[in-house]
Amino acid sequence: AAAEWNRWSAAARLVTPHPAPPALPPGSTGPLASPGRFWGTYRPHVYFGMKTRSPRALVTGLMWLQQGEGGGSLRHTCEQGDGLSRYGWVMHDGENFGVQEIRDGDLLLKTEFVKRPGGEHGGDWSWRVTARMEGKGSPAPLLSLFFYVATDGQGTLEPHLENKTRLAAVTGTSEELGDFTLTFLRPMVESGEDPKYASYNYLDAASPGLHRLTEVVRSSLSNRFVFAPRGKSRRRFFAVDAFRGLPGAAGEPPRGRLLLHQVTLEPPGTVEVTFESGSVADRPGRLAGGALSAALARHTAAFEQRFEETFGLGRKGFPPPQRRFAQAALSDMLGGMGYFHGRSLVQSPLQERPVPAPEAALFTAVPSRSFFPRGFLWDEGFHQLLLARWDPALSREVIAHWLDLMNAEGWIPREQILGEEARAKVPPEFLLQHSETANPPTLLLALQQLLPDAPLPYLQRLFPRLRAWYDWYNRTQAGPLPLTFRWRGRDPNPERFLNPKTLASGLDDYPRASHPSPEERHLDLRCWMALASRVLGEVAERLGEPAGPYREMERALSDNGLLEQLHWAQELGAFADYGNHSSAVGLRWQRLAPAAPGRPPPAPQLVREVRETPQPRFVGALGYVSLFPLLLQLLRPDSPRLPAVLATMRSERQLWTPFGLRSLARDSPLYMQRNTEHDPPYWRGPIWVNINYLALRALRGYAGADGPQRERAAEIYRELRHNLVANLYRQYTESGFLWEQYSDSTGRGQGCHPFAGWSALVVLVMAEDY
Numbered sequence: 081a082a083a084e085w086n087r088w089s090a091a092a093r094l095v096t097p098h099p100a101p102p103a104l105p106p107g108s109t110g111p112l113a114s115p116g117r118f119w120g121t122y123r124p125h126v127y128f129g130m131k132t133r134s135p136r137a138l139v140t141g142l143m144w145l146q147q148g149e150g151g152g153s154l155r156h157t158c159e160q161g162d163g164l165s166r167y168g169w170v171m172h173d174g175e176n177f178g179v180q181e182i183r184d185g186d187l188l189l190k191t192e193f194v195k196r197p198g199g200e201h202g203g204d205w206s207w208r209v210t211a212r213m214e215g216k217g218s219p220a221p222l223l224s225l226f227f228y229v230a231t232d233g234q235g236t237l238e239p240h241l242e243n244k245t246r247l248a249a250v251t252g253t254s255e256e257l258g259d260f261t262l263t264f265l266r267p268m269v270e271s272g273e274d275p276k277y278a279s280y281n282y283l284d285a286a287s288p289g290l291h292r293l294t295e296v297v298r299s300s301l302s303n304r305f306v307f308a309p310r311g312k313s314r315r316r317f318f319a320v321d322a323f324r325g326l327p328g329a330a331g332e333p334p335r336g337r338l339l340l341h342q343v344t345l346e347p348p349g350t351v352e353v354t355f356e357s358g359s360v361a362d363r364p365g366r367l368a369g370g371a372l373s374a375a376l377a378r379h380t381a382a383f384e385q386r387f388e389e390t391f392g393l394g395r396k397g398f399p400p401p402q403r404r405f406a407q408a409a410l411s412d413m414l415g416g417m418g419y420f421h422g423r424s425l426v427q428s429p430l431q432e433r434p435v436p437a438p439e440a441a442l443f444t445a446v447p448s449r450s451f452f453p454r455g456f457l458w459d460e461g462f463h464q465l466l467l468a469r470w471d472p473a474l475s476r477e478v479i480a481h482w483l484d485l486m487n488a489e490g491w492i493p494r495e496q497i498l499g500e501e502a503r504a505k506v507p508p509e510f511l512l513q514h515s516e517t518a519n520p521p522t523l524l525l526a527l528q529q530l531l532p533d534a535p536l537p538y539l540q541r542l543f544p545r546l547r548a549w550y551d552w553y554n555r556t557q558a559g560p561l562p563l564t565f566r567w568r569g570r571d572p573n574p575e576r577f578l579n580p581k582t583l584a585s586g587l588d589d590y591p592r593a594s595h596p597s598p599e600e601r602h603l604d605l606r607c608w609m610a611l612a613s614r615v616l617g618e619v620a621e622r623l624g625e626p627a628g629p630y631r632e633m634e635r636a637l638s639d640n641g642l643l644e645q646l647h648w649a650q651e652l653g654a655f656a657d658y659g660n661h662s663s664a665v666g667l668r669w670q671r672l673a674p675a676a677p678g679r680p681p682p683a684p685q686l687v688r689e690v691r692e693t694p695q696p697r698f699v700g701a702l703g704y705v706s707l708f709p710l711l712l713q714l715l716r717p718d719s720p721r722l723p724a725v726l727a728t729m730r731s732e733r734q735l736w737t738p739f740g741l742r743s744l745a746r747d748s749p750l751y752m753q754r755n756t757e758h759d760p761p762y763w764r765g766p767i768w769v770n771i772n773y774l775a776l777r778a779l780r781g782y783a784g785a786d787g788p789q790r791e792r793a794a795e796i797y798r799e800l801r802h803n804l805v806a807n808l809y810r811q812y813t814e815s816g817f818l819w820e821q822y823s824d825s826t827g828r829g830q831g832c833h834p835f836a837g838w839s840a841l842v843v844l845v846m847a848e849d850y
């Protein structure tokens with residue numbers, strides 16, 4: 081019965097929020113307390129859209145279609161498969177305005193927004209979408225722009241039509257927003273105020289959920305429409321027609337309503353949309369046309385100035401194109417911020433079935449608008465290192481959001497898949513979050529940076545949660561010996577992988593002990609815990625709370641003698657993990673079962689072969705993990721190991737490339753090895769910007785500290801910084817994007833794109849602001 085009770089109470093704690101008062105005071109993120117951040121481009125997974133920071137928010141968005149023979153392709157959510165040669169925010173201040181450039185074949189789209197404060201519901205905003213064609217093919221193919229507004233579970237919308245087909249305006253009301261009016265203005269010729277010929281269509285449909293809006297629109301398209309400007313040839317085009325419901329959605333009550341305004345024109349052309357809040361009393365006039373141009377110009381100038389004041393790239397001598405690159409990197413991270421609401425699907429090892437966690441809200445940046453448009457715990461700490469410089473208050477709020485996701489155990493799930501739109505992007509096998517799985521506590525890195533100016537009441541609210549989080553790591557990720565640590569949740573089926581993954585560490589397939597066991601001790605986690613102890617100590621001191629235990633732990637974990645004893649691998653000449661390890665493993669094609677009589681033999685599979693019995697020893701992998709004592713600056717500047725660590729960094733046989741530090745040494749056994757038939761190397765060679773950022777930060781530290789390696793560190797710092805910045809800039813100019821990782825042999829961007837998550841840390845590297 082006692083065991084039963086324990087199971088039951090553990091299961092309950094899994095989905096019970098942490099009892100400490102929330103880090104975000106109730107109401108502090110709503111339209112009254114935080115009007116400036118109520119509306120935003122918080123739907124990073126669509127090319128252009130806005131919503132409010134509300135649980136069941138009203139959303140607005142843009143789709144477009146280049147009319148062609150077969151219908152062309154409807155663009156809406158960011159998809160790598162769309163093959164856009166570029167899209168991204170070139171300016172975005174995270175609050176009031178943004179300018180995005182999109183290149184879809186020969187079509188150039190510019191999407192701009194400006195907000196104007198006023199009233200009690202987050203104020204007004206306006207959009208301007210400008211389209212033009214590159215190349216002179218005439219007549220240009222017709223372009224349709226679809227502007228929509230949709231409710232999701234609450235609120236009402238009312239269409240206002242002109243000539244039965246032009247949706248001129250939508251009025252409506254919703255909780256938190258109150259009354260509002262959206263106005264779709266007539267298109268203009270690209271510059272100036274001349275009206276432009278266009279065809280209009282509109283759709284009024286029941287919405288089966290925000291994640292199905294593209295389908296609703298696509299399934300309502302028909303090409304029975306004719307574009308007929310006076311004195312020019314007539315052309316058929318596709319437009320929204322009747323909507324008869326989606327397969328599978330019959331009988332289900334609608335989730336909301338979708339109203340959509342389609343404008344079809346021959347580019348160039350400009351369309352503006354205004355949103356006016358009913359509670360704005362003395363509006364100085366409509367924010368459109370000349371007034372909108374003036375507002376955009378004002379915000380642009382303010383952005384340029386603030387960017388220079390913050391990062392000083394002009395002062396440092398970066399030419400304008402490189403400054404624009406850095407502005408785009410920052411802007412794309414700000415434009416990649418989302419507001420998510422929903423429930424995680426969580427599971428503990430004690431339970432057979434996953435359960436939904438309580439409803440939660442998350443305001444966060446995302447690693448990639450196309451591939452991973454949701455929150456990731458350790459990515460976010462890196463994101464906030466950059467955003468904390470741009471807007472410390474914004475960063476504080478994001479960190480508080482994350483800490484409020486904590487459950488009664490002190491656990492924060494690694495990947496946050498909240499709400500239907502986020503879920504729609506994730507294959508079911510990746511949905512589950514396991515309650516023993518950690519992720520590096522990088523939020524503490526960001527918090528450390530914010531600490532000097534953070535208001536005390538803010539830190540007071542955070543502190544109980546920071547303590548609970550810290551205790552959770554110490555309790556659940558302890559290693560086999562005192563002062564050692566071990567990532568839980570490694571894949572338990574070693575036969576299926578060349579080396580079973582360690583998703584918790586963030587370094588997924590980075591080689592660890594070949595045979596997962598409780599004997600393992602993980603160097604990177606130990607270093608993260610030293611950092612965590614330091615930051616907890618610093619926060620405690622700021623608050624006048626007892627800091628002794630944290631400081632003691634920090635001292636113990638930074639003791640260089642003990643560090644060497646536990647993690648210095650003499651045979652490798654480097655710091656390393658320890659565990660049950662075989663250095664002779666390989667993948668081989670095998671037929672696991674014999675053919676059944678009269679049947680074709682089963683397909684061969686790649687299976688792991690262990691050619692040498694594993695034994696307890698240091699893991700023979702040299703790469704990012706080996707660098708951690710340096711990366712988090714635990715190694716003393718006079719450490720006798722520092723020369724060797726610097727040498728592995730600078731050696732081309734090992735970690736050095738002309739483009740940055742590679743993740744695994746070229747002479748390491750698993751360098752660039754696939755993990756399974758379907759798993760190409762990930763953290764086994766490619767260059768990752770987050771770790772290169774940490775390396776530069778640390779090198780700068782060693783270059784500034786007294787010690788025999790001072791000069792050497794300074795030299796490597798200069799070269800590495802130059803290599804990293806030059807390559808990211810070159811790749812950006814050639815490909816139009818920041819990337820998830822970079823090839824260590826060619827420097828080419830690879831993995832997913834755009835990736836304005838931690839790759840955008842290049843801005844801090846340019847600014848030398850660590």
Ligand code: 6A9
Pocket residue numbers: 447451452456458459505506507510586587588837
């Ligand atoms: C896959 C596929 C449509 C992997 O940047 C986020 C994370 C990092 O935290 C981690 O360190 N990335 C890195 O190793 C991406 C993880 C994506 C997993 C989900 C689902 C969906 O494709």
